[in-house]
Amino acid sequence: MTHVTNVSDGAGAKRDPAAAQQGALARLAIAFTEWAEKWFPDAFVFVVLAVLAVALGNLATGATPAAIAKGFGAGFWTLIPFTMQMAMVAITGYVVASSPPATRLIEWIARFPQTGRGAVAFVAFVSMAASYFNWALSLVFGALLVRALARRTDLRMDYRAAGAAAYLGLGATWALGLSSSAAMLQANPASLPKSISDITGVIPLSQTIFLWQSFVMGGLIFAASIIIAYYSAPADRFVRTAQDYGIDLGEKQAEAPKQTRPGEWFEFSPVLPLLLVLLAVGFVYTEFASKDPLLVISNLNTYNFIFLMLxxxxxxxxxxxxxxxxxxxxxxxxxxxxxxxxxxxxxxxTAVNGADGVSISHHLANIFVGIANTHTYPVVIGIYSAVLGFLVPSGGGKWIIEAPYVMQAAVDLKAHLGWAVQVYNAAEALPNLINPFWMLPLLGVLSLKARDIVGFCFTQLLVHVPLVLFLLWILAYTL
Incomplete structure (x- = not known):
């Protein structure tokens, strides 16, 4: 892949000051990402290190090795229902985005943008809108949209900036929508671990992602992201297209499999899928007719069921x-x-007590209570969660680790528990903007490397951090 780095428009052409400033910012982000790609191991290594760090913490508080080992084994399979639910979120999102109607829809909407910068902003809009419903859908759909736009010969669009815009669904808004694993976990008593339920109880979606404060925060982040995507996208001679990178955009359609024997008729006929979907429609109708719609939506099993049948x-x-x-x-x-x-x-x-008879989560909760009050709690927890999110890229599973002591601190400080979940949700997305781990599925579709898009993502991060922390702090006063 050939990377084009010249910024002049011919002999003697001068650099555009705005482009030069943007280039310096992008170079800083690229240098950071290259360092991270070189020195950061696989995400699974971080989880193992976290296990060992907690074990050492247990030892430091005076817990016995036998109690630590028992806690490790006893907790290992406690999240199997939730694990399966989150795996289905990823699978169903991919299945829907890669379906023939979805691909035709992508080709159709790719005709709308009229300028390169407008195309980048349009990708940001579509990706973030899709992420409110399914984060996996936003990644795949956004990447395929970028490729469709890049195939337009009448549109000179920066391929790197568009790739970064396609990533905004996971880097800005996903945790504020229906694919928020923290909000969904708190709303589902069947999936909620005892270590969390004993502290918070069930928190319905009406107190988390459906708060009016959540809509205000999400809307402002949404708008800011689109504006940044538009104005940070290179224009004119600074644009780098997919062709500049030597990327083959020819969508090679594999020959559709054909029925070769009578026994395969059921596999190729729409009869069975239609009957299956008909049953599904009946079930979904009875669910919404007999229950509170918010309760139906908050049930991860129903959520995944709908996407799977779709x-x-x-x-x-x-x-x-x-x-x-x-x-x-x-x-x-x-x-x-x-x-x-x-x-x-x-x-x-939460369940392994030290020599003083209390757990690590109890000590951590005391620390947060000591350095925060009801009003500063969102900022303190937001910063902590964002930093930890870069070290442990979990896509929401990190909430299971944080919730026991973060929510205990919220209880002790009499903070709004639903907003505490939203603090985590908003802060959880911040490190994704510069974390190569979550970029991988998108980059695979685009045939790019993390260093190609992270400069634009870093530009987003510089605005998102103060904006998100301010919103978390100021909106907490209304609760």
Whole structure:
């Protein structure tokens, strides 16, 4: 892949001051990302190190090795229902985004933007809007939209900036919508670990993502992200297209499999998918007719069920659907292998007592209570959660680790528990903007490297950090 780095428009052409300033900012972000890519190991290594760090913390408080080992084993499988639910979020999002109707929709909406900068802003809008419903859907749909826009010969769009815009769904808004694992976990008593439920009880979505304060915060972040995406996108001679990077945008459509024997008729016929979806529609109707709609939406099983059946319908036949599922399963690998360790960490934090008879989470809660009050709590926890989110890129599973002591501190300070969840949600997205881990699925589709888009993501981060922390602080006064 050939990277074009010249910024002149011919001999003697001068640098545009705004472009030069943007270039310096991007170079700083690229240098940081290259350092992280060189020295940061796989995310699973961080989870293992976290387990060992908590074990050492248990020892430091006077817990016995036998109690620590028991806590590790006892907590390992406590999150199996939630692990499966979050894996299905990733799989169903991919299946829906890669369906034939979705790909045709992408080609259609790719005709709307009229300028390169407008195309970048449009990608940001679509990606963030999709992330409110499913973060995996936003990544895949956004990446495919960027490729469709890049194939337009009449549109000179910066491929790097558009790639960064496609990532904004996961880097800005995903945790504020229906794919927020923290909010969904708190609203589902069947999935809520005892280590958290004993402190908070069930917190309905009406007290988290459906607070009016949450809508205000999400709307302002949404608008700011689009504005930054538009004005940070290079224009004119500074644009770097997919062709400049030597990227082949030809969408090679694999020949559709064909029925070769009578026994395969059911696999290629739409009859079975339609009957299956018909049953699903009946179930969903009875759920909404007999229950509070917010309770129905907050049930992760129902949420995943709807997306799964939508995938069946959009693929139209079982062979196409099963092929999409096979391609989607690897996207859930990190969830499947990491979440059991999160469960073990949560138990070791909350159920393993030291020599003084209390757990690590109790000590951490006391620390937060000591340095924060009801009004400064959102800022303190927001900063802490953002920093930890870069070290442990969990996509929300980190909430299981943090919640016992973060929510205990909220209880002690008499802070709004629902807003405490939103503090985590908003701060959780911040490190994603510069964390290469979550960029990987997007970069694979775009044929780019993290260093190609992180400069634009870093520009977003510089605005998001003060904006998010300010909103978390000021809106807390209204609760």
């Amino acid at each position: 995938g069946v319908l959009l693929h139209w036949n079982l062979r196409s659907f099963l092929g999409a599922v096979a391609k989607a399963v690897p996207t859930a690998g990190g969830v499947l292998i990491q979440f059991p360790l999160y469960g073990a960490i949560a138990t070791m934090l």
